[in-house]
Amino acid sequence: MEVPRYWRLQKQRYALVGEICPHCQVKIFPPRDVCPECGGEAKQPFSFSGKGTVFSFTTMYDAPKGFEMNTPYTVALVKLEEGPVVTAQLTDLGEQPVEIGMPVEMVTRRIREDEEDKGIIVYGYKFRPVMAGTH
Amino acid sequence: METASEKSESLALKPDRPVGIIGYGAYVPRYRLPATQVARLWSGEGEGDLPVKEKSVAGLDEDVATMSIEAARNALSRAGISPSALRAVWVGSESHPYAVKPTSTIVAEAIGATPYIQAGDWEFACKAGTEALVAAIGLVGSGMGRYALAIGMDIAQGQPGDALEYTAASGGAAYVIGPADESLAVIEATFSYVTDTPDFWRRAHQVYPSHGQRFTGEPAYFKHISNAAQTLMESLGTKPADYRYAVFHQPNTRFPQMVGKRLGFSDEQIKPGLLSPVIGNTYAGAALIGLSAVLDVASPGDCILVTSYGSGAGSDAMHICVTSAIEERRSRAPLTRDYIARRSEIDYATYARYRGKIRMK
Incomplete structure (x- = not known):
């Protein structure tokens, strides 16, 4: 990933910062400055809670470039509590089987590394099964 | 001449303004490597005199930055303050992900504390975390800033086969330091x-x-x-x-x-x-x-x-x-034992893969 692009996307990738539409109150992720619901201008940042459920998922055995070292890994469509659906890796599954409807929570993790040990480390959101004791 | 007791009286470090812990948060990764796995491979011994029962191991996508972010989020939940109220984010570790590029800026950005902060990485082997904490006490205790975040976090390295491999583990904790009258524990x-x-x-x-x-x-x-x-x-x-x-x-x-x-x-x-x-x-x-x-x-x-x-x-x-503030704030984030109870046992081969001990080229 190019460094400037990574830097531009940092806020949304590190902490699920999207937008809220000041006209119709819809929560928007990823941020796009125009509300997909009402078409109004929406630039007000909104931090998502990170809570959601697995809408659907698949397991990757043949990974795209930059992700080869992590196979096999699970990618899911996660429906956030506030509405939007995001695509993200699931992590910290251990022996836990993934199920549709499973409650998950956002964590910030290493997504990939560029140029082996020389490039930048790309951090971003993943989701894990909700931890016991989380309130 | 100063007597020994007079000398020790003046040695304790106390801030001008009383300070304390406003919030705290732990992090331990999910994976555990039993010490018997290390013993089996390197010494052929079984259940004998092992230094620990098992150690925590960070997953493939974890490092000191990601672990610090989670501990810091827990500490902020307990503190109940806005991340932008922090005036310093300091991370103590001997396994910072970059040789040059601060872990603390990544953590500060992820928790929403940037840009009006001090940020820096601390290094003093295993006391880098408390070193950051003492500095935070100084910053808050002098009145320079109201809140500071100090973190001690490591993905410890131990050479395969070395005595340290049984114990070198991953985890740590974050502390929000602030005025004593807002604290859940006063640092005297x-x-x-x-x-x-x-x-x-x-x-x-x-x-x-x-x-x-x-x-x-x-x-x-x-x-x-x-x-x-x-x-x-x-x-x-x-x-x-x-x-x-x-x-x-x-x-x-x-x-x-x-x-x-x-x-x-x-x-x-x-x-x-x-x-x-x-x-x-x-x-x-x-x-x-x-x-x-x-x-x-x-x-x-x-x-x-x-x-x-x-x-x-x-x-x-x-x-x-x-x-007395401890009672109410404790339940705002996962307890240390919740992380310890969240446990998946791995074997030495998985550990070697997770911790980069297998070089592909």
């Missing part, structure tokens, strides 16, 4: 004891540390912890019986038990903060996650003596007393 005083002691080191470009074998015990760990804890207690006029709990740096199970006993602490005082048997030695995280486990169970009025140890070498001792 600290004291540090430092000498140049070559017990453990890692040179530039080396993946694994070297250590001075038996030299790591008496002249290093025991001398520094004993002097730091003893002098702090003398200067405050306290004795072991005045503390409900004591936490010492925990490179294995036995050292903290021994140093506690020598200083006059009982097993009951040490046990709640002794996590090394089940998570191993989290290096810069070790004393601080021991403290977070104690704060999880402490009652208002309880006093805690915390003493870290970092090779090279030095110890920071702290006198901490819990306030």
